[in-house]
Amino acid sequence: MTSSRIERVHAREVFDSRGKPTVEVEVTCAGARPGRAMVPSGASTGRFEAVELRDRDDSRLDGLGVRRAVANVCTEIASALIGLDADDQAEIDRRLIELDGTPQKSRLGANAILGTSLAVAYASAEACGVSPVVRFREIWSSVVGHVSNVPVESGHVGNVPHELGKRMLLPLPMVNMISGGLHAGRQLEFQDFLILPVGATSYSQAFEWIVMVYRRLGRVLTERGHEGILIGDEGGYGPKLRTNEEAIELVVAAIEAAGLKPGSDVAIGLDVASTHFFEEGRYRLPSVSSSPLTSEQMVDLLDRWVTLYPIISLEDPLAEDDWDGWRLITERLGSRVQLIGDDLFVTNVARLQEGIERGVANSVLIKVNQIGTLSETLATLKLALDNGYWPVVSARSGETEDAMIADLVVATGAGQLKVGSVARSERLAKYNQLLRLEESLAGDASYLGGAIFRRNPGSRFSS
Ligand code: 2PG
Numbered sequence: 205m206t207s208s209r210i211e212r213v214h215a216r217e218v219f220d221s222r223g224k225p226t227v228e229v230e231v232t233c234a235g236a237r238p239g240r241a242m243v244p245s246g247a248s249t250g251r252f253e254a255v256e257l258r259d260r261d262d263s264r265l266d267g268l269g270v271r272r273a274v275a276n277v278c279t280e281i282a283s284a285l286i287g288l289d290a291d292d293q294a295e296i297d298r299r300l301i302e303l304d305g306t307p308q309k310s311r312l313g314a315n316a317i318l319g320t321s322l323a324v325a326y327a328s329a330e331a332c333g334v335s336p337v338v339r340f341r342e343i344w345s346s347v348v349g350h351v352s353n354v355p356v357e358s359g360h361v362g363n364v365p366h367e368l369g370k371r372m373l374l375p376l377p378m379v380n381m382i383s384g385g386l387h388a389g390r391q392l393e394f395q396d397f398l399i400l401p402v403g404a405t406s407y408s409q410a411f412e413w414i415v416m417v418y419r420r421l422g423r424v425l426t427e428r429g430h431e432g433i434l435i436g437d438e439g440g441y442g443p444k445l446r447t448n449e450e451a452i453e454l455v456v457a458a459i460e461a462a463g464l465k466p467g468s469d470v471a472i473g474l475d476v477a478s479t480h481f482f483e484e485g486r487y488r489l490p491s492v493s494s495s496p497l498t499s500e501q502m503v504d505l506l507d508r509w510v511t512l513y514p515i516i517s518l519e520d521p522l523a524e525d526d527w528d529g530w531r532l533i534t535e536r537l538g539s540r541v542q543l544i545g546d547d548l549f550v551t552n553v554a555r556l557q558e559g560i561e562r563g564v565a566n567s568v569l570i571k572v573n574q575i576g577t578l579s580e581t582l583a584t585l586k587l588a589l590d591n592g593y594w595p596v597v598s599a600r601s602g603e604t605e606d607a608m609i610a611d612l613v614v615a616t617g618a619g620q621l622k623v624g625s626v627a628r629s630e631r632l633a634k635y636n637q638l639l640r641l642e643e644s645l646a647g648d649a650s651y652l653g654g655a656i657f658r659r660n661p662g663s664r665f666s667s
């Protein structure tokens with residue numbers, strides 16, 4: 205007979221999309237098949253993220269092994285969890301946090317803790333005989349109280365941001381076309397040049413548009429003598445370009461070459477990832493200016509580009525410590541574009557709360573391994589929605605074939621997903637899972653797409 209009582213907790217070292225070791229955890233409930241989760245890993249990490257435990261044993265895999273984290277799962281964590289109820293995600297996560305006992309999960313390792321937390325959710329799904337998306341839906345309902353099962357029609361929504369989190373939604377994908385920064389050998393200063401197919405009316409149409417823009421971009425790059433085939437960590441092209449603006453112009457050209465309208469069909473997003481070129485209070489952008497920029501000059505620059513190009517979303521435009529710069533950009537651009545805090549908020553309730561109080565940003569990136577448990581991730585997501593911030597569920601640059609975030613973003617109705625590009629199967633694992641969910645959930649999940657940005661009349665968001 206199956207029950208949700210945890211009988212076995214096991215882990216092993218496996219490898220991620222950059223060939224770096226990572227943790228895989230299996231949790232098994234009585235009489236059921238194991239639930240399994242793999243842990244992703246960032247390259248452009250924020251200083252306030254939960255801590256990945258690595259072996260630091262230089263004699264093996266450059267010290268990157270995760271055998272200590274694996275051992276922590278198989279010993280301490282297993283002893284603490286065996287016998288508990290896998291259906292009680294909040295209690296499991298509370299125990300994990302308590303067992304670790306450090307603010308950034310550095311003792312047992314956020315990788316050990318997150319792998320376990322997610323594997324418990326999968327184990328509970330197995331024990332209950334439901335799919336992961338249904339199980340995530342139940343967990344999300346217990347976090348936010350009652351959630352509706354009635355899908356919405358995108359033509360009949362009032363204040364769209366208020367619809368987020370209430371129903372299952374296929375997400376608007378935000379997809380990397382060109383990579384720079386730490387994901388592509390610093391060929392460009394900015395990290396991601398992304399597209400958002402805001403005019404598409406279904407997830408599958410959105411995805412087809414993205415694929416066509418990606419294919420056309422490869423062609424445009426090659427025609428102009430750039431590397432139209434070499435790709436970065438997330439599958440975006442990694443050409444050597446002179447400036448960030450050139451990358452934006454190439455993406456606009458590719459949107460047009462795909463027969464789509466820049467702005468109304470497909471808008472542009474940038475992950476500036478500015479923390480990684482912020483030094484001594486200034487932004488080092490040699491392709492823009494020989495002397496490093498002040499926060500105000502950085503905001504001026506981005507303001508100009510938002511005016512010149514069909515940009516609808518800016519992630520980490522200012523650094524993780526530059527609260528004053530963030531405040532300024534929010535005042536200047538907060539009603540015109542989505543301003544996402546990634547390194548700034550690190551999926552952490554306390555940091556997001558501080559941002560809300562200081563009136564900075566209007567959106568938060570949601571990455572499970574920045575915080576380390578499913579329950580804490582959902583708490584940050586809820587705080588964002590309660591305060592009118594757009595959540596964007598995101599993968600990491602180091603990923604695996606684990607497609608968990610596809611189920612998570614649909615179940616929570618968060619509205620947007622950022623996974624990287626449409627090449628490399630660790631990315632496609634998520635996009636393809638969304639195609640399956642679109643089909644299997646048919647009448648139960650809606651697609652709002654770009655309509656989620658309709659908030660401020662008269663602004664770019666109202667179009
Ligand atoms: C980011 C992510 C994903 P990383 O900065 O948003 O693109 O990168 O996982 O390296 O932090």
Ligand code: MG
Binds near residue numbers: 475519520546547
């Ligand atoms: Mg980022």
